Amino acid sequence: MHDFLEHCLRGTNYATGKTGTPLDFISFHAKGAPKFVDGHVQMGIANQLRAIDSGFEIVASYPELKNKPIVIGESDPDGCAACQGVQLGYRNTTMYSSYTAATFAREHELADKRGVNLDSALTWAFEFEDKPYFAGFRVLASNGIDLPVLNVFRMFSKMSGQRLGVESSGAVALETILKDGVRTRPDVSALASIDRNKLCVLVWHYHDDDVPGPNAEVELDLHDLPIKTAPAKLLQYRIDKDHSNAFTVWQQMGSPQQPTPEQYAQLETAGQLALIGPAEDVRIQDGKLALRIDMPRQAVALLVLQWN
Numbered sequence: 001m002h003d004f005l006e007h008c009l010r011g012t013n014y015a016t017g018k019t020g021t022p023l024d025f026i027s028f029h030a031k032g033a034p035k036f037v038d039g040h041v042q043m044g045i046a047n048q049l050r051a052i053d054s055g056f057e058i059v060a061s062y063p064e065l066k067n068k069p070i071v072i073g074e075s076d077p078d079g080c081a082a083c084q085g086v087q088l089g090y091r092n093t094t095m096y097s098s099y100t101a102a103t104f105a106r107e108h109e110l111a112d113k114r115g116v117n118l119d120s121a122l123t124w125a126f127e128f129e130d131k132p133y134f135a136g137f138r139v140l141a142s143n144g145i146d147l148p149v150l151n152v153f154r155m156f157s158k159m160s161g162q163r164l165g166v167e168s169s170g171a172v173a174l175e176t177i178l179k180d181g182v183r184t185r186p187d188v189s190a191l192a193s194i195d196r197n198k199l200c201v202l203v204w205h206y207h208d209d210d211v212p213g214p215n216a217e218v219e220l221d222l223h224d225l226p227i228k229t230a231p232a233k234l235l236q237y238r239i240d241k242d243h244s245n246a247f248t249v250w251q252q253m254g255s256p257q258q259p260t261p262e263q264y265a266q267l268e269t270a271g272q273l274a275l276i277g278p279a280e281d282v283r284i285q286d287g288k289l290a291l292r293i294d295m296p297r298q299a300v301a302l303l304v305l306q307w308n
Contacts, residue, residue, distance in 0.1 A: 026068055026069070028051075029051075029073055030048050030049075030052045031048055032045055032047050032077040033048075034090060040209060041210040042210070043077060043181070043210075045099060046177060049103065049107075049110065049178055050178055053110050053114070053178060055070070066115060071119050072107065072121040073122055074122065075121040076125075077090065078138065081137060081139070082137060082138075091138055091139070092247040093247060094239055094299060097148045097298075100152050102182070102204050105189065105191040105204075123149075125138050125139050133255075145267045146268075148246075151237075151244040151300075155302040158237075158302060160195040160198075160200075161196065161198070163191070166189065166191065170186075170188030182206060186206060189204065190203045190204075197308065198305070199222070200305075202301070203220075204299070215294050215297070216294070220292070220293070222289045222291070222305070225287040226287075228284070228286060229284060231282075233279045234280040234291070235304040235306075236280075236301060237273055237274065238275075240300075245270065246270040250267055253267075291303065
């Protein structure tokens, strides 16, 4: 990557004979490294984030590239979408969605740390025709049935405007994740945005090890809101075992490889981003609002607060 950037900035352009080649953006790949240990999947979030940090560090070493957009062209938990295996058992489950939420937020933190311009990140997923349902490939949907991970991207799409600062007593420190991953206590944190009269808070409860653990009792303390006192509407979207999750519904059906039309329709519905209950009436007081949610391990929640 150093050699490539050196060539583009200072090398001979063999099309023009002049020095330098225009760069519209800089792109590189970053992959995690899941394993199967002691009878369960163990994710390698540290590997992916270290790769991202290394790429950002290289770009930051060139002052003239400080504001150049960076696109992480493949940003995924592993390096082979077409491969199958027990170490890839995260793909159908909410482990994929919680990992994606935690990783994407840390990409922004790493960009801030290095002072570079992160423009976007892409998942490298495919469509595999004529394969069994939930066959274990890295996909966003299986035979047209959406996987939980697709719903975390749907959550991202509802966030807009300005990114806000978040502090969490349940977060694993960035430097710890880069060194060791999330191998002791779980990572419970959030990504937040505000756009005029809409505040979005994306919360995750993530751990590298796919093993049972207690729920996270999350207390959200929102303050310095741009409106002092007003009624507001609160929506909560959720990805967990029982929400936005066609895979668990398919398992409850007996894992049919030839679902009936009625079963297929049920799976299609279960694969959509789900709300927990109707909109809730809340009140912002003195620019503050306190909320509580209970989150299973590997769950992701999106809270959308809107006021007039």
